[in-house]
Amino acid sequence: MATQGQVITCKAAVAWEPNKPLVIEDVQVAPPQAGEVRVKVLYTALCHTDAYTWSGKDPEGLFPCVLGHEAAGIVESVGEGVTEVKAGDHVIPCYQAECRECKFCKSGKTNLCGKVRAATGVGVMMNDRKSRFSINGKPIYHFMGTSTFSQYTVVHDVSVAKIDPVAPLEKVCLLGCGVPTGLGAVWNTAKVEPGSIVAVFGLGTVGLAVAEGAKAAGASRIIGIDIDSKKFDRAKIFGVTEFINPKEHEKPIQQVIVDLTDGGVDYSFECIGNVSVMRAALECCHKGWGTSVIVGVAASGQEISTRPFQLVTGRVWKGTAFGGFKSRSQVPSLVDKYLKEIKVDEYITHNMTLADINKAFDLMHDGDCLRVVLNMFV
Ligand SMILES: NC(=O)c1ccc[n+]([C@@H]2O[C@H](COP(=O)([O-])OP(=O)(O)OC[C@H]3O[C@@H](n4cnc5c(N)ncnc54)[C@H](O)[C@@H]3O)[C@@H](O)[C@H]2O)c1
Ligand SMILES: N[C@@H](CCC(=O)N[C@@H](CSCO)C(=O)NCC(=O)O)C(=O)O
Numbered sequence: 001m002a003t004q005g006q007v008i009t010c011k012a013a014v015a016w017e018p019n020k021p022l023v024i025e026d027v028q029v030a031p032p033q034a035g036e037v038r039v040k041v042l043y044t045a046l047c048h049t050d051a052y053t054w055s056g057k058d059p060e061g062l063f064p065c066v067l068g069h070e071a072a073g074i075v076e077s078v079g080e081g082v083t084e085v086k087a088g089d090h091v092i093p094c095y096q097a098e099c100r101e102c103k104f105c106k107s108g109k110t111n112l113c114g115k116v117r118a119a120t121g122v123g124v125m126m127n128d129r130k131s132r133f134s135i136n137g138k139p140i141y142h143f144m145g146t147s148t149f150s151q152y153t154v155v156h157d158v159s160v161a162k163i164d165p166v167a168p169l170e171k172v173c174l175l176g177c178g179v180p181t182g183l184g185a186v187w188n189t190a191k192v193e194p195g196s197i198v199a200v201f202g203l204g205t206v207g208l209a210v211a212e213g214a215k216a217a218g219a220s221r222i223i224g225i226d227i228d229s230k231k232f233d234r235a236k237i238f239g240v241t242e243f244i245n246p247k248e249h250e251k252p253i254q255q256v257i258v259d260l261t262d263g264g265v266d267y268s269f270e271c272i273g274n275v276s277v278m279r280a281a282l283e284c285c286h287k288g289w290g291t292s293v294i295v296g297v298a299a300s301g302q303e304i305s306t307r308p309f310q311l312v313t314g315r316v317w318k319g320t321a322f323g324g325f326k327s328r329s330q331v332p333s334l335v336d337k338y339l340k341e342i343k344v345d346e347y348i349t350h351n352m353t354l355a356d357i358n359k360a361f362d363l364m365h366d367g368d369c370l371r372v373v374l375n376m377f378v
């Protein structure tokens, strides 16, 4: 039965309140308006940023909402004026949009896009500043412009990347967030050169993707730092060459690293979201040139600090969103790269269904878990 132009009622996991279990509900998803695309979400993974917003610590978190931003699916229908995708195309929703027309996109200096950000930050669509999700008439907010914990979602056309239909959607859904973030932090934001010494704080999916990116960039040493020593064996597969557990050292971790590296590392990456670790990551960098990249998302109210002398003496502090990748232009090439070389399957530790989403979030706090992929239609 054709669904184009019709309201679709489907299953979605709704976050009614911070920290309260998600509830699988029958949700009405309105047809896409001008410049919008309705996507049948086949697979979605869970990212720690979903857990962060769900926790109530995200200043942009609005409830009730449909969370989720790391997914893959097929276009169900498109609104007026949409030319770059059509029904049947395989796509990855992109929480970081790319319009190619705004001041940010045209600058060539950033992957951030300004076109729809004001609407996606308050859980609505740009066209009419309303949500396309509702339950018996009650609006449910969107999240990050993606809301992939729903069997159908509506996204802006600037927030969807068309990909090679050969790619397995149950795998490449990971290219919607965590893996590109880590790879791009190394390749686009830090621009790590061959021979560099790299420190990676936090060996979850994002940190392991940093290690994978650093190995591909030819780093000579990749030092993994995590408070859970169980992470170390697996991290070797992703390129980590040495491990440090800060709990096993009396000295501050930055001092331990400076001592081990003849003055500090060339590049460090914070992949946790802990502001004290962000400071350590900066301060373990080599005087004169060491660069530290903040990747982790810290809760509202948290602030970073260091002695300005750390920067006066040549260390550089940076941050990255989606690894600096321009989403619509570059996600399709990441999918092509996946088909040839980059790891993705290796980050998937669990496969579950939408009905089990609360159990999937519980699993994320278990040290063995990297990414859980949910099959949305089983
Ligand atoms: N900037 C972006 O675009 C972007 C994109 C995706 C995710 N993120 C953020 O990146 C962070 C990492 O995501 P993830 O999915 O890899 O998370 P994760 O929870 O799987 O990994 C974090 C790791 O850090 C370790 N850890 C915790 N506290 C530590 C400490 N004090 N010292 C050393 N290690 C410690 C944990 O044991 C774990 O292995 C999250 O904050 C997430 O929100 C940012
Ligand atoms: N609303 C949050 C922002 C959190 C944040 O920094 N998000 C990252 C992506 S995390 C993906 O897992 C990001 O890309 N930020 C840039 C942007 O949102 O435009 C808060 O306010 O803390």
Ligand SMILES: [Zn+2]
Residues within 6 Å of the ligand: 047, 048, 049, 050, 069, 070, 177, 178
């Ligand atoms: Zn994410």
Ligand SMILES: [Zn+2]
Residues within 6 Å of the ligand: 097, 098, 099, 100, 101, 102, 103, 104, 105, 106, 112, 113, 114, 115
């Ligand atoms: Zn733009």
